[in-house]
Amino acid sequence: MMAEKKAYSQAAYTGKYDRATGLLGKYDNVRRLWEDQLTGIFLRPALTDLMDEKRRLLKRVRILDLGCGSGDGYDLLMGVTTKDPDIYEYIIAAITSDMLREYVGLDINEDLLKQAEAYHSANQKVRFIHDDVSRGLPASVKKEEPFDIYFTSYGTFSHFHDDQVVKIIADLCTHAPERALMVGDWLGRYSYEWQDLWHHPADQEYFMDYRISYIYPEHERGQVDVSSFPLRLMTRDEMMKIMDQASKESGAEIKPITIFDRSILIGRHMETGEYNKNCPNLRLAVNSLFESYLRTDLERLLIDHVPRPGFDHLNNFFEMFFMSCNALVNYTISLLSEYDSEAAKLRTDPQVQPFYPDPLKEAMHIMRKVIEGVGWVKWGDVRANFIEPHLGYSLRRLEMTLQPGTGVGHSLVGVFEIRK
Ligand SMILES: C[S@@+](CC[C@H](N)C(=O)[O-])C[C@H]1O[C@@H](n2cnc3c(N)ncnc32)[C@H](O)[C@@H]1O
Known part of the structure; x- marks a missing residue:
């Protein structure tokens, strides 16, 4: 003992x-x-x-x-x-x-x-x-x-x-x-x-x-x-x-x-809001996307961007970036709600606007392929373990392609x- x-x-x-x-x-x-x-x-x-x-x-x-x-x-x-x-x-x-x-x-x-x-x-x-x-x-x-x-x-x-x-x-x-x-x-x-x-x-x-x-x-x-x-x-x-x-x-x-x-999108202090009270708790939500056997409320990923007056150039960038991320999240929510897992297909076809930035269109296309490809799988919580991590990777890819390096x-x- x-x-x-x-x-x-x-x-x-x-x-x-x-x-x-x-x-x-x-x-x-x-x-x-x-x-x-x-x-x-x-x-x-x-x-x-x-x-x-x-x-x-x-x-x-x-x-x-x-x-x-x-x-x-x-x-x-x-x-x-x-x-x-x-x-x-x-x-x-x-x-x-x-x-x-x-x-x-x-x-x-x-x-x-x-x-x-x-x-x-x-x-x-x-x-x-x-x-x-x-x-x-x-x-x-x-x-x-x-x-x-x-x-x-x-x-x-x-x-x-x-x-x-x-x-x-x-x-x-x-x-x-x-x-x-x-x-x-x-x-x-x-x-x-x-x-x-x-x-x-x-x-x-x-x-x-x-x-x-x-x-x-x-x-x-x-x-x-x-x-x-x-x-x-x-x-x-x-x-x-x-x-x-x-x-x-x-x-x-x-x-x-x-x-x-x-x-x-997910800097450490997005979570604390200590230097900008308008930050949403995004890091925790994205951590949850990547966590096995944990489903995420995808609406927690949406950002309500609050621009700071007098910084037009920065505000314009963040508006474009956050709106693109929101569009990808909303598109994924639509795909999930429109997917019929018994019939293994989408009931309707969520719209992708032709004027969206190319990286956003690409990320939407991939999310659709992923959901159509695996949405019917019955074992291993396919939403938590495969689709959500992929939304994480798609958001990461969006950041990589839209970032200006400044x-x-x-x-x-x-x-x-x-x-x-
Ligand atoms: C932001 S942390 C990065 C740590 C690590 N590279 C990582 O990936 O997590 C900065 C590191 O620089 C070290 N550092 C700060 N001042 C230093 C100095 N004068 N000489 C050597 N290392 C220093 C700190 O101790 C700390 O480990």
């Missing part, structure tokens, strides 16, 4: 015995299935090129993850697929484990590094450095062999002033081999979730007071004293100025490959090639 109690307690202390949920927390469904995946899709062409080149030269890839936290960049990068694989293929990673020489993560936070080490302890290709990059690449990194990928994720560069980032990037250009990839990740300046902050002058660096309040359930948020810290909000133009400056200082060419907005999402990410 004692042994049994000890074994269960031991399991509980590891944290691995906690009830798993994709509805809340750092690793919610949106992070894993939307944000990580979307980053991977944008990275895919450059990563595939790099790996082709490495294979040709009989070399393997080395990765540095700055501000690695718990080392999640490893999973993100190793999860990027090489292309749109055929359905019968199962080895689809851009970086297969035999092609990885080393992943080195660096962070200033010892607690996060402890987590990272515990999680990756069995992987001999993963190693961590405890250091500070606020004054450029520290000596502990400069003495390392050059890396092929200099990676940051989930807003790491927003921790620094622009001149600090210039120094970090100039240093890593000096450290890099003849050709390397660099990923720079900031918070976007004009996300709808912080519409209250839009008025700060665009020609000055602006840091918001950021609170990680979203990891608490809604009923606990008011009771917890969540501390805040400053994070830089970024636009595309400001990012390009930083790259120009770092290029001048290092003498290396820094060529943009792609710059994209991530999480326009700073209108929770994150603004730039993928660059360093050439010397």
